[in-house]
Amino acid sequence: MQVHFHKYQGTGNDFVIIDNRNNAYDNLSQPTVAHLCDRRFGIGGDGLMLLNTSKDPQYDFEMVYYNADGNPGSMCGNGGRCLSAFAKKVGIKNDQATFIASDGPHEVVYADNGWVYLKMKDVDWVENGPGYFFLDTGSPHFVRYVTGIEEMDVFNEGRAIRYNERFAEVGTNVNFVQETENGIFVRTYERGVEDETYSCGTGVTAAAITTANGENGDYAVPVQTLGGPLEVRFKKTGERSYTDIWLCGPATWVFEGDIKI
Numbered sequence: 001m002q003v004h005f006h007k008y009q010g011t012g013n014d015f016v017i018i019d020n021r022n023n024a025y026d027n028l029s030q031p032t033v034a035h036l037c038d039r040r041f042g043i044g045g046d047g048l049m050l051l052n053t054s055k056d057p058q059y060d061f062e063m064v065y066y067n068a069d070g071n072p073g074s075m076c077g078n079g080g081r082c083l084s085a086f087a088k089k090v091g092i093k094n095d096q097a098t099f100i101a102s103d104g105p106h107e108v109v110y111a112d113n114g115w116v117y118l119k120m121k122d123v124d125w126v127e128n129g130p131g132y133f134f135l136d137t138g139s140p141h142f143v144r145y146v147t148g149i150e151e152m153d154v155f156n157e158g159r160a161i162r163y164n165e166r167f168a169e170v171g172t173n174v175n176f177v178q179e180t181e182n183g184i185f186v187r188t189y190e191r192g193v194e195d196e197t198y199s200c201g202t203g204v205t206a207a208a209i210t211t212a213n214g215e216n217g218d219y220a221v222p223v224q225t226l227g228g229p230l231e232v233r234f235k236k237t238g239e240r241s242y243t244d245i246w247l248c249g250p251a252t253w254v255f256e257g258d259i260k261i
């Protein structure tokens with residue numbers, strides 16, 4: 001079978017996108033998705049998404065996300081921004097949109113400079129242990145503050161945490177964070193890709209939230225990733241509660257093509 005695909009990237013977190021509004025690709029197998037995401041034998045991507053028609057008509061579309069290993073993933077922030085850019089390209093919506101994903105409903109605003117603003121689910125718990133935070137921003141994220149982030153071995157240090165006794169079975173994404181002049185630098189080891197990616201939207205969101213250890217109120221945190229800049233805006237409403245969380249950044253069409261599966 002021939003599949004038409006689009007390739008997108010958001011700060012270097014890259015995705016294969018397939019228009020599935022006709023439901024032709026409802027049953028992609030794990031090896032097929034892994035093959036499409038393979039950088040040598042396939043198209044290449046950190047994940048694959050389907051653009052679906054929402055079963056609930058109050059949403060403009062539905063997002064289905066798979067990790068590069070071919071397994072269904074939890075929420076993907078950069079993926080959500082890229083799929084929203086694709087929904088705009090195919091004419092679903094122009095200035096704002098709503099969609100439903102594995103972690104619930106999302107709102108999208110298309111900014112004039114090409115950035116896509118994605119509203120993330122509220123956060124109402126953050127585990128703060130010795131030297132780490134752990135929270136869920138649609139996907140689970142372990143966050144550790146470090147120094148010398150540019151030289152660090154994110155693959156091996158991230159992998160050691162992802163496969164430790166606590167996380168081995170279900171997995172976690174692992175974020176290393178260093179404060180910069182006006183924000184944070186974040187590098188992420190992603191489960192399901194089982195490697196460092198250039199950027200992870202839900203990870204960047206989790207890291208930005210851990211910076212707000214003071215007053216309740218509005219925060220805007222500029223974030224640097226290996227793949228470029230993002231910004232996270234949110235409201236801190238209680239000791240461990242955060243609402244109105246927006247992940248903001250570029251989402252770019254790269255190319256399209258056909259591949260046989």
Ligand SMILES: N[C@H](CCC[C@H](N)C(=O)O)C(=O)O
Nearest residue numbers: 073076077078139200201202
């Ligand atoms: N790259 C993604 C995260 C994918 C989630 C995945 N790695 C998992 O936890 O299953 C992001 O931008 O948020």
